[in-house]
Amino acid sequence: MQRVGVVLAALLLALASAPPVGAIEPPSIDPAALPPDQTGPDSPTEQRRICSAPTVLPNFNFADKPWPNDYLQLAEAQEFATGAGVTVAVIDTGVNGSTRVPAEPGGDFVDQAGNGMSDCDSHGTLTASIIAGRRSPTDGFVGVAPDARVLSLRQTSEAFQPVGARQDPNDPNTTPTAGSLRSLSRAVVHAANLGAQVINISEAACYRITRPIDETGLGAAINYAVNVRNAVVVVAAGNTGQDCTQNPPPDPAIPADPRGWQQVQTVVSPAWYSPLVLTVGSINDNGQPSNFSMSGPWVGAAAPGANITALGYDGKPVNALQGQDGPVPIGGTSFSAAYVSGLAALIKQRFPALTPAQIMNRITATARHPGGGVDNYVGAGVIDPVAALTWEVPEGPAAIPYRVKQLPAPVYVPPPDRGPITGVVVIGAGLTLILGITALTRRALRRR
DSSP states (O other): OHHHHHHHHHHHHHHHHSOOTTOOOOOEEOGGGOOOOOOSOSSOEEEOSOOOOEEOOTTOOTTSOOHHHHHTTHHHHTTTOOOTTOEEEEEESOOOOOSSSOOEEEEESSOTTOOSOOOSSSHHHHHHHHHHOOOOTTSSOOOSSTTOEEEEEEOOBTTEEETTOOOOTTOGGGSOOBOOHHHHHHHHHHHHHTTOSEEEEOEEEEEETTSOOOOHHHHHHHHIIIIISOOEEEEEOOBSBTTBOOOOOOOTTOTTOTTOGGGOOEEEETGGGTTTSEEEEEEOTTSSBOTTBOOOTTEEEEEEOSSBOEEOTTSOEEOEEEETTEEEEBOSHHHHHHHHHHHHHHHHHHSTTOOHHHHHHHHHHTSBOOTTSOBTTTBTOBOOHHHHHHSOOOOOOSSOOOEEOOOOOOOOOOOOSOHHHHHHHHHHHHHHHHHHHHHHHHSOOEEO
């Protein structure tokens, strides 16, 4: 009886320490899956919606500095660097260039005839202006790295859809739009080959861990950009809503998993490719995490992402998007990522010999750490640009470790005599693969 009790206790202990069903691990990388350096959409697209434009909230005074500029002490940081000589690629909805956001064409993955310099959604223009918007004597706005060079790669747009795509009248949000993880993979490779030293990806695709998708191309592209082409890749943590269901916090009963990988329910891509990427969450103007900011063990840092001021198509300040019931303040982890990309450009100018790993290390080492040192909402903490540019920080490893996909050795299995059963298994596997690819092409990336 005592032996049974011991066995039962051991079994219960094993069950308690075992990862939950469906638990995930950090993604592995297959460098051989690198996609081609090729622009253009996955399939022909057409514009199906009118273009949107940012707007202004009533009675707002743009003569004052936006709150993130004061919170991050950008004026003081720009005494040490302005991003001069650094190229930042903005993979987004395109950029409508202006004298204050003088972006250059980097390629179009939405319209075969485009060059990346058309923004029908406003998102890419807003993002680029936060990274590198120029000053003006007429208002208080300035980007983080106003002298950086910006390359615009239009990779997604809610105004464009694949030709012939059907719209669900009951839920238009499910209608496929231009942009997928596949085209994002090609855009990352293209940006890296254009010489981008910083790549900003303010997009996110969310999916449940019970419905995994094939991301091998994206992982290979990110690894190529970082470890072969020496680019810092900064990505948004993602916003809650639609497919992005908030992840639960880490379980304190599992000390071996302090960041809570075993608790993850929603994967956010490319955010979960940390530490190859620096994933950025959002804070409000009170310094607290934004309630819309997706959490996860991959979040590395945080920056302002609520009540944002940026520059519109004409280079003038804007702070709202047009909603169904009127103007809505600009916000999202997209813009948090933009602040960090700008900081990466400042660091690259001031410390040109640093590798991507060392630049990211400097950002996280000098961040304003939360209680406990790190958490899943703000990572290592809110960025501190002045500290990142002035503190003495150990450089850290030059390369970024990552998990290489291990291919199992082939095992010979004698073919069974039951031919029809073998046929069903092979056909079933083929159908699964086809469905997986179809789901990937239809799962549109969302601007975050």
